[in-house]
Amino acid sequence: MDKHTNLDAFIGRTIHEFRKKQGLTIAEVSEQSNISRGMLSKIENGQVSPSLDSLLRISQALGIPISALFKEFDTEGETAQHVKANERLEVVRRGTKVGHTYHLLAYDSGPKKLFEPFLISLDNQSEIFPTFSHEGKVFMFLLEGELIYRHGKTKYHMKPGDSLTYDAKVSHGPEELIKVPIKFLNVVIYDNPVA
Structure with missing residues (x-):
């Protein structure tokens, strides 16, 4: 070849x-x-x-x-990635159509996906609240705003500085936006790395 x-x-x-x-x-x-x-x-x-x-x-x-x-073609494979604030990738996810903005904070984690860190923003246009269910565990950290976040049948009232860790296979998502704009860090950690 x-x-x-x-x-x-x-x-x-x-x-x-x-x-x-x-x-x-x-x-x-x-x-x-x-x-x-x-x-x-x-x-x-x-x-x-x-x-x-x-x-x-x-x-x-x-x-x-x-x-x-082309990034990893013919390279030794570096072990660090620096993504500047103005280089964050805006990606399309299920919530995008209802006013959720997703920025992927790291996009080059090798052949198997171990984790995905997102900065998610919700604004007053985010009136429809889709539920999510996917592989992995999630660490969520609220940076700005205030909301009620639902995981399964339990609702959590979250304010800046609050965090929530949960099994992503259980239905989850925003239940009520109390104070917008809302920004939170979501890190999805995969139990079994996927391609």
């Missing part, structure tokens, strides 16, 4: 990993990037050499800089 083929396969795997990490389907990325599902599948499987334009559109659909697709 030559270097060019290696790069195509590497980029395909990287796109696949970012897409899975964000819980997006090929159809969703296809629609956002205006690249056919078939072509996107071929790119993810390393069967074609995507153009830079295609890579740019895919990276924008995934909410990552295009450089993230």
Whole structure:
């Protein structure tokens, strides 16, 4: 396998990993990037050499800089990541459509996802409260605002400085926004690292 083929396969795997990490389907990325599902599948499987334009559109659909697709290719693999405040990645998650803003604070944690740290913002447009349920455990730390947060059948009245740790498989989410804007740090820790 030559270097060019290696790069195509590497980029395909990287796109696949970012897409899975964000819980997006090929159809969703296809629609956002205006690249056919078939072509996107071929790119993810390393069967074609995507153009830079295609890579740019895919990276924008995934909410990552295009450089993230090449970052670990042909490197020794560094053990630290510094993400500046103005470089935080805004990502699409289930709550995005109802006024929740998600910034992924680290996006390069190797081939297996061990954790995901998010800065989540809720504003007065966040009137619909979706419930969430997913793998892992969550550490939540309220930075600003005030809200009632529900985990299972229990409701927690949270103020700045309060924290909550819970099993993410149990239904959870905001129940009532008392004082907006609300900002909190959510760190999802995975029991069994996933690709």
